[in-house]
Amino acid sequence: MQISMVNRKRNSWISNSVKEKLIHGFFFINGIISVFVLIGIFALLVFTSFPAFSEINMKEFLFGLEWNPTSYVKEVYGIVPMLVSTLMVTLGALIMAIPLGVGTAAYLSDVARPSTREIAKPIIEILAGIPSVVIGFLGIVLVGPIIAKIFGTHNGLNALNGSILLAVMALPTIISISEDALNNVPNSYNQASLALGATKWQTVIKVKIPAALSGIIAACMLGMGRAIGETMTVLMATGCAPAMPESILGPVRTLTSSIAIELGEVAYNTTHYYALFALGLVLFIITFLVNMTSDIILHKYEKVNR
Amino acid sequence: MKNRKAEEFIGFIILRICIGFVLLALLIILFDIVKKGLGVISWEFLTAMPRNGMTEGGIFPAIVGTFFVTVITAILSIPLGMGCAIYLNEYARKGKITRLIRMSIRNLSGVPSIVYGLFGVVLFVQLMRLDTSILSAGLTLGLMTLPWTITASEEALKNVPQSYRDGALAVGATKWQAIRTNVLPYAIPGMLTGTILGLSRAAGETAPILFTGAAFYIPFLPKSLSDQFMALPYHLYIMATQHHAIEKVRPIAYGTALVLIVLIFCMNFFAILARYKLRKVKVE
Amino acid sequence: MKKYIRNLALLVGVISCLTSNVFAQEMLQIKGSDTLINLVQRLAEEYMEKNPEKYIAVTGGGSGTGIAALINKKCDIANASRLMKTEEIEQATNNGIKVNRVVVAIDGLSVITNGNNSITQLTVDEIGKIFRGEITNWSEVGGANMSITLYGRQSNSGTFVFFRDDILKGDYSQKMNRMNGNAQIVEAIKQDRSGIGYVGVGYVKEATGLNVLKVATSPDGIYTSPLNSADVKSGKYPIARPLNQYINGTPTGAVKDFLTFELSFEGQEKVEEQGFFAIGKEYEDLNKQSGL
Numbered sequence: 001m002q003i004s005m006v007n008r009k010r011n012s013w014i015s016n017s018v019k020e021k022l023i024h025g026f027f028f029i030n031g032i033i034s035v036f037v038l039i040g041i042f043a044l045l046v047f048t049s050f051p052a053f054s055e056i057n058m059k060e061f062l063f064g065l066e067w068n069p070t071s072y073v074k075e076v077y078g079i080v081p082m083l084v085s086t087l088m089v090t091l092g093a094l095i096m097a098i099p100l101g102v103g104t105a106a107y108l109s110d111v112a113r114p115s116t117r118e119i120a121k122p123i124i125e126i127l128a129g130i131p132s133v134v135i136g137f138l139g140i141v142l143v144g145p146i147i148a149k150i151f152g153t154h155n156g157l158n159a160l161n162g163s164i165l166l167a168v169m170a171l172p173t174i175i176s177i178s179e180d181a182l183n184n185v186p187n188s189y190n191q192a193s194l195a196l197g198a199t200k201w202q203t204v205i206k207v208k209i210p211a212a213l214s215g216i217i218a219a220c221m222l223g224m225g226r227a228i229g230e231t232m233t234v235l236m237a238t239g240c241a242p243a244m245p246e247s248i249l250g251p252v253r254t255l256t257s258s259i260a261i262e263l264g265e266v267a268y269n270t271t272h273y274y275a276l277f278a279l280g281l282v283l284f285i286i287t288f289l290v291n292m293t294s295d296i297i298l299h300k301y302e303k304v305n306r
Numbered sequence: 307m308k309n310r311k312a313e314e315f316i317g318f319i320i321l322r323i324c325i326g327f328v329l330l331a332l333l334i335i336l337f338d339i340v341k342k343g344l345g346v347i348s349w350e351f352l353t354a355m356p357r358n359g360m361t362e363g364g365i366f367p368a369i370v371g372t373f374f375v376t377v378i379t380a381i382l383s384i385p386l387g388m389g390c391a392i393y394l395n396e397y398a399r400k401g402k403i404t405r406l407i408r409m410s411i412r413n414l415s416g417v418p419s420i421v422y423g424l425f426g427v428v429l430f431v432q433l434m435r436l437d438t439s440i441l442s443a444g445l446t447l448g449l450m451t452l453p454w455t456i457t458a459s460e461e462a463l464k465n466v467p468q469s470y471r472d473g474a475l476a477v478g479a480t481k482w483q484a485i486r487t488n489v490l491p492y493a494i495p496g497m498l499t500g501t502i503l504g505l506s507r508a509a510g511e512t513a514p515i516l517f518t519g520a521a522f523y524i525p526f527l528p529k530s531l532s533d534q535f536m537a538l539p540y541h542l543y544i545m546a547t548q549h550h551a552i553e554k555v556r557p558i559a560y561g562t563a564l565v566l567i568v569l570i571f572c573m574n575f576f577a578i579l580a581r582y583k584l585r586k587v588k589v590e
Numbered sequence: 591m592k593k594y595i596r597n598l599a600l601l602v603g604v605i606s607c608l609t610s611n612v613f614a615q616e617m618l619q620i621k622g623s624d625t626l627i628n629l630v631q632r633l634a635e636e637y638m639e640k641n642p643e644k645y646i647a648v649t650g651g652g653s654g655t656g657i658a659a660l661i662n663k664k665c666d667i668a669n670a671s672r673l674m675k676t677e678e679i680e681q682a683t684n685n686g687i688k689v690n691r692v693v694v695a696i697d698g699l700s701v702i703t704n705g706n707n708s709i710t711q712l713t714v715d716e717i718g719k720i721f722r723g724e725i726t727n728w729s730e731v732g733g734a735n736m737s738i739t740l741y742g743r744q745s746n747s748g749t750f751v752f753f754r755d756d757i758l759k760g761d762y763s764q765k766m767n768r769m770n771g772n773a774q775i776v777e778a779i780k781q782d783r784s785g786i787g788y789v790g791v792g793y794v795k796e797a798t799g800l801n802v803l804k805v806a807t808s809p810d811g812i813y814t815s816p817l818n819s820a821d822v823k824s825g826k827y828p829i830a831r832p833l834n835q836y837i838n839g840t841p842t843g844a845v846k847d848f849l850t851f852e853l854s855f856e857g858q859e860k861v862e863e864q865g866f867f868a869i870g871k872e873y874e875d876l877n878k879q880s881g882l
Contacts, residue, residue, distance in 0.1 A: 016480050023482045027397055030389030031407050034456065037449055038410040041417065041425050048428055070654075070745040072754055072761050103324030111318055112325075120325065122578070127332045129503075129570055131510025132419075133539045134339065134563045137546045141556070142338055154739050154782040155767070168331050175328070201314035222416070229418025231513040232539075236547060240744070243764030251767055256420050256513075263424070263517050265654035265746030267661045267681050268432065280424040284417060291416040295409065358635070438664065522649030525617070525638075547770045548624070548650055553777060 045281040052077075052274030061278065067242050067258065069272045077275050079282065081244040085159070085252035088245055089234060090227045092163025093170055097227075098220050100167070101174030102209070105216075108175070109182040110204045128172035132232040139165045139237030151249055157239035159248040165233045170223035177222060181215020182208055214297045221294035225287050231256040255283050336567075343564030346557045352565070360523060360545075361554050365562055370527050371440070371535030372509055372569070375519070378444025378531070379451055379508045384501050386448075387455025391497070394456070395463040396471075396485055415453035419513035422450045426518040441531040443519035447508045454507065458500015462493045499577040506573035510566060512539040522548075538566045618646040618844050622656015622669030623748050624771040625790035626833050629695060629864045630669055630852075636860060637851050644844065650771065653748025660836055661685055666845050668836040671697065671748035671790065672755075688839040690880050693873040694852045695866040698791040698816025699753065699829040701803040702776070704783045709733045711804040711813045714757060714828050720786060721753070723763025728784065740766035741775045741787035752831055753788050776800065791816045795865030805829060822867050832873060833866065840881035849882055 053061070056077045064078015104124075108117055143164055144156025151160075185208050193203040209216065239251025240261060253261075259279050266273045354364030390407075398404040426446030436442045466489050474484035512520075520540040528535045545559035546552070620630055627650040634646040648669075651659075656668035661682045674682075674689060682689050701717055703709055709731060712720075719725040720738060729735045740763055743750040749772070754762060769775045775787040780799045794802050795817070804813035807828050814821040814828075821827045841849050851857050858868040869877075 020480050020482055024397055027389055027393035030386060031393035031398065032403075033386060034390060034414055034452060035407055035410040037452065038414050040429075041414075041421065044425055044428050045421070048424075066764070068761065070751075072758070100324050100327055103321050104328050107318075107321035107325045111321055120329075123329060123332060126571070126574070127328070127335075129506060129510075129574055130335060131507075131512070131539055131566060131570065133510070133512045133542050134567060135335070137542055137559065137563055138335060138338060140546055142334075154784065155778060157767075168335075171328055171331075199310050199314045201317040202310065205317065225416045229416065229421075231418060231420040232543065236543070240768050241765060242768070250765075256418055259420050259424065260513060260516060261744060262746070263427070264651055265658055265744075267658040267678070270677075270681065277424060277428075280421045284421050287416050287418060288413055291413045292409075295412060521647070522651070524647050525645045544650075547774070549771070549773065551628075552771070552773045 042281075042284060045277055045284055049274055049278035049281050052271055052278050055271045056275060056278075061275075065244060069262070069275060075271075079255070079279065081242060082253060082255045082258055082279070083282075085238075085245050086228060086254040086256075088159050088248065088252055089162040089166055089238065089254060090224060092159060092248060093166035093227045094220065094224055096163065096167040097170045097174055097223055101171050101219070101223065102178050102216055104171075104175050105178035105182055105219075106204050106209065108179050110200065110208065124172050124175055127168070128176075132169065132230060133236070135165050135169060136233040136236030139233065144237065147249075153249050155239070157237055158250055159238060159245060159252045162234045162238040162252065162254075163248070165237055166227040166230055169230060169233065170227050173226055174219045174223040177219035178212070178216045181212035181219065184215065185211045214300055218294040218298040221290055221297070225290040225294070228290065229256065229283065229287050231260050235260050255279055259283075339560060339563050339567060342557070343560035343562075346561030347564060351561055355525070356523065360549065361551055361558070365536075365538070365541060365558070365565065367524060367527055368536040368538045368541040368562065369565065369569075371520075371537045372539075372566075374440050374528060374535060375444045375447060375515065375537060376505055376509050378440060379447040380501070380505055382445055382448025383451040383455045383504065383508075387452055387501065387504075388459050388497055390452075390456045391459030391463055392485065392490075395460050396481070396489070411453045411456055415457070417450075419450065419511055420516075422446055423514045423517055425449070426514055431518055437532060438517070438519045438521075438534055439532040440519055440528055440535050443515040443535070443537075444531075446514045446518050447511060450511065450514055451504045451508045454504035455501050458504060459493075459497040462496025462500060463489065465496060466492045495580050495583070499581045502573050502577040502580075506570045506577070509573070510539050510570055512537075512543055515540060538562060538569070542566060618644070618667070618848060619659075619665040620646060620648045620656075620667040620669060620835075621651060621659045621665040622667075623653040623671040623833070624650045624743075625653075625671040625697060625747075625749050625792070626669035626695075626835075628792060629833075629861060629866060630835075632864060633852050633857055633860055634848070636856075637848055640851075641847075644847075646848065652744060652746030653751070654746035657836065660689075660838065661687060663687070666837065667848075670834045670836055671831065672752040673834065674836060690837050690839060690841070692835045692837065692841075692849055692853075692877050692880050692882060693832040693869055694835055694849075694857075695833040695861040696822060696869060696873075697831050697833050697866055698822040698827050699749065699788055699831060700791045700794050700816045701786065701788050701805065701829070702779050702794060703786050703801045703803060704779055705799040705801060706783050707733060707801060709803070710801050711806070713806050713809055713811075715808075717803075717805065718758045718760075721758050721762055721766065721788075722760050723765065736784045738786060739782055739784045741769055741778050741782075741785050742766045743772075743775070743788075744768045744770065749788065749790065753829075756831070757829065790866070791822075792865035819862075819867050823870055832869070846882070853877060853882060 061077050061079060064076055065080050066076045066078050067081055068076050108120055139161050143161050147156035147161055189207055189211055190203060193207045234254045235257040240253045240257055241251035242253050245252040259276050263276055351364045353366050355366055357363035426442060430436045430442035430445050431438055470488045471484050474488040515537055519534055520537045521534040522544055524534060524536055542559055542562045545555050545562060549555050627648060631648045634648050638644055638646060653670040653672050657670055657674055657678055659665040660668035679689050716731050721740060727737050742762060772789040772793045775789050776793055776797055779785040779787050794800060802817055804815045805828055806813040814826050816822055816827055822830045837845055861868050
C-alpha cells in the first residue's frame with residue numbers, strides 16, 4: 001500500500017524522501033540476506049566437495065555399495081548404504097508419525113473442546129522444543145534396552161530405535177501444520193456436510209481431510225525433511241555400522257551420522273574431507289527437493305481453496 | 307443409523323488414542339529425565355568444575371559455555387531476523403523477489419543442522435580464520451536460527467493492525483516514521499517472544515557446534531570469544547557416548563539432560579509470558 | 591529494546607568478571623586416543639596437583655582425531671595408540687609440523703568375550719578370521735552354536751587401525767558394531783553372550799563378567815595373556831603395542847615438562863596402576879632420540 005509522503009520536516013540535511021529510500025534499501029538488503037545465505041551454503045558445499053571428485057569417480061560415489069575411506073585395501077566412497085539407511089529410518093519414522101500426527105491434528109481441530117486445545121498446543125510445543133541430543137540419549141538408555149528385550153537383539157541400537165525417536169521428533173511438525181490445514185478448510189464445507197446428515201466423524205474423514213489433503217501432505221513432507229536431516233538422534237541410537245542395512249533390527253548409518261562421525265577425525269583438505277562435503281551436498285539437495293515439493297503442494301492447495 | 311453412530315464412536319476413540327500416544331511420549335521423556343536426573347542436581351553440580359576425569363564435580367563450564375554461545379547467536383540473528391521480517395511485512399511487494407526470499411527462508415529452516423556445521427567449519431573456522439571458538443560456533447548457530455527468528459518476527463508484525471500504520475501515515479508521517487512509532491513498539495514484544503523461542507532451540511543444538519568450537523574438557527572457563535568452550539548439549543553427548551567410564555557418569559548425563567531441558571523450558575516460559583503480557587496490553 | 595540490550599550487556603560483563611579469576615596462564619592441549627585418555631588424564635591431574643599454575647586439557651576422540659588436530663595445529667600433544675601413517679606425516683610436514691614421537695606406555699591389546707562364553711583362548715589367525723567376517727559362528731572355533739557379534743571401534747580409533755593392520759591384515763567385516771570408545775565395548779560385551787571385542791588392557795584389569803582371551807601365534811604355540819606383564823614386555827604376547835604421543839618438533843617448555851613427568855618413575859608407576867605396562871629400554875632410547 002503506497003501512500004505518497006508529505007515532506008514536512010525540511011530542516012535535516014538529508015531530505016526525507018532520500019532518507020526513506022535509504023532505509024527501504026537497508027531493509028531490502030536485510031531481506032535478501034537469507035537468499036544469499038542459502039546460495040552461499042550451496043556454493044560452499046559445491047566448491048568444497050569439488051576437489052573430491054578429482055580422485056573419486058562420480059559413478060562410484062553415487063552408486064557404490066561400500067563406504068570405506070580408511071580401508072586397509074582400497075578406499076571406496078560409495079554412498080548407497082547411507083542412502084538406504086537414511087531411507088529406512090525415515091520411512092519407519094513416517095509410518096509411525098503420519099497416522100499419529102494426522103489423527104492428533106484431526107482430534108484437535110474437530111473433536112477437542114477449546115479448553116483441551118489450549119492445553120494441548122503448548123504441550124506439543126514443548127515436545128518440539130526437546131533437543132535432539134536428549135532424545136538420542138533416551139534412545140540409548142530407555143528405548144534401546146526395551147527393544148533389546150522385546151526382540152531379543154543384542155543391543156537396542158538399530159534402525160527401529162532411530163525410527164521411533166525420529167517419529168517423536170517429526171510429530172510436532174506434522175501435527176501443527178496438519179491442524180492448520182484442517183482449520184483452514186472453510187466452515188461451509190463442514191456445515192454443508194452436517195446439513196446433509198453426515199456424522200461429525202464422516203465429515204472429518206470424508207470431507208475435511210480430503211479438502212485439507214495438500215496441506216496435510218505438505219506437513220508430512222516437512223516432517224520427512226526433519227527426519228532426514230536429523231543428526232544427533234540417529235548418531236547416538238542407531239549403531240552406526242557402515243554396512244548396507246539388512247533389517248530394521250540391525251545397525252544403520254545415515255548420511256548425517258557419517259558426516260558427524262568422520263569430520264572430527266579427518267585432516268583438513270584431504271580427499272576424505274572433501275568427500276564429507278560431498279555427502280553434505282547430497283543431504284542439502286535431498287532436503288531442498290523435499291522442501292520445494294512441499295512448497296509446490298502448498299501453493300496448489302492455496303490456489304484450490306480460493 | 308446405528309452403524310454410523312458406532313463408527314463415529316470408534317473413530318473418535320482412535321483419534322483420542324492418537325493424541326494419547328503423543329502425550330504419553332512426552333510424559334515418558336520428561337518423567338525419565340526428571341526421575342533420574344533430579345538426584346544429581348545440587349548447588350555443587352551447577353556451580354563446580356568437573357573433576358576426576360569428569361566423573362565427579364559439576365557442569366558449570368558447560369552452562370557458562372552454552373550461555374556465551376547463545377549470546378553470540380542472539381547478536382547475529384536478532385537484528386538480521388527482525389530486519390528481514392520488517393522488510394517482508396512492511397516494504398516488500400508481491401513479486402518474484404519476495405517469493406524468492408520466502409522460498410529461501412523456508413529452505414533454510416529445512417537444512418540439516420550438520421550441514422550448517424559443515425558450512426561453519428569452512429566459512430568461519432577456516433576462511434575467516436576465526437578458528438574453533440565461541441565466535442565461530444555462535445555465528446553458525448546464528449545462521450541456523452535466522453529462519454525461525456524471521457518467521458516469528460513476521461508473525462508479530464502481522465498482528466499489528468493495519469489501522470495503526472494507516473493512522474500514522476494519514477497524519478503525514480513517512481513510512482519509516484510510521485513503522486518506528488506505530489508498529490515496532492507493539493510488535494517488538496512479540497518479535498522477542500519468537501526470537502527467544504528460536505534461541506532456546508539453538509541452545510539445545512549440538513551438530514553445528516561439534517566442529518566449530520565445542521570441546522570435550524577445558525579446565526577453566528572461556529575468557530574470550532576466541533576460546534573453545536564446553537556446552538550442555540555437547541556435554542550430554544560425550545557423557546553418553548564417548549566418555550571412558552560411561553556407566554559411572556550416566557547419572558551426570560541425566561543431570562545434564564535435566565539442566566538442559568529446564569534451561570529451555572525457562573526460556574520458553576519467559577517467551578510465552580511476554581506473549582501473554584502482550585495480549586493484555588493490546589486491549590482493543 | 592535499548593534497556594534490554596543494556597541489561598544483557600551488563601549481565602555478560604558481570605559474568606566475565608566473576609569468571610576472570612579462573613583463567614589460566616598457559617594451557618597444554620592434549621587430544622586423541624581413547625585408549626590413552628584415562629591414563630593421560632590421571633597423569634595430567636597428578637601433574638597439575640604438583641604444579642598448580644599449569645593447566646592441561648585432555649580430550650578424546652580417537653587417535654585419528656588427535657593426529658588430525660596435531661596436523662591442523664589444534665593441539666600440543668596427540669595421543670595415539672597406533673603409528674602415524676605416511677600420508678599423515680606428509681600432511682603434517684606440508685603444514686609446517688615436524689613430527690616427533692614419544693612412547694609413554696605399553697599396551698597389551700586384549701580380546702574379550704562375555705564371561706559366559708566357553709571360549710577362553712584363540713590363535714591370532716582365528717581372531718583375524720572372526721573379525722574379517724570369515725568365521726561367523728562360535729561353533730567354528732569350538733564354542734556354542736551362536737552367531738558371533740563383533741564389537742569394535744570407529745575408524746578414527748588407533749586401536750581400530752592397529753588391530754586391523756596387525757591382526758586382520760584386511761578389512762573388518764562391515765557388520766561389526768562400531769562403538770565410540772573402549773568403555774562402550776566393555777559394556778556391550780558384558781551384556782552380549784555372543785559378543786567379541788578388542789580393548790586396551792587398562793580397561794579390563796578390574797572388569798568383571800568378561801573373559802580376557804589368551805592368544806597364541808599358532809595352534810601349537812603357547813597361549814599368553816595380556817594380563818601377564820612379563821609376557822607383554824618380552825613380546826611373547828602377540829598383540830602388544832606402544833602407546834605414543836606425537837608432538838611438533840623437539841619438546842620444549844611446558845610440553846617437555848609434562849612429558850618428562852610421564853616418563854619419570856612416578857609417572858610410569860601411574861601407568862602400571864592404570865593397567866598398562868611401563869616402557870622398556872628400547873623405547874627409552876627412542877624417547878632420548880626424540881629429545882627427552
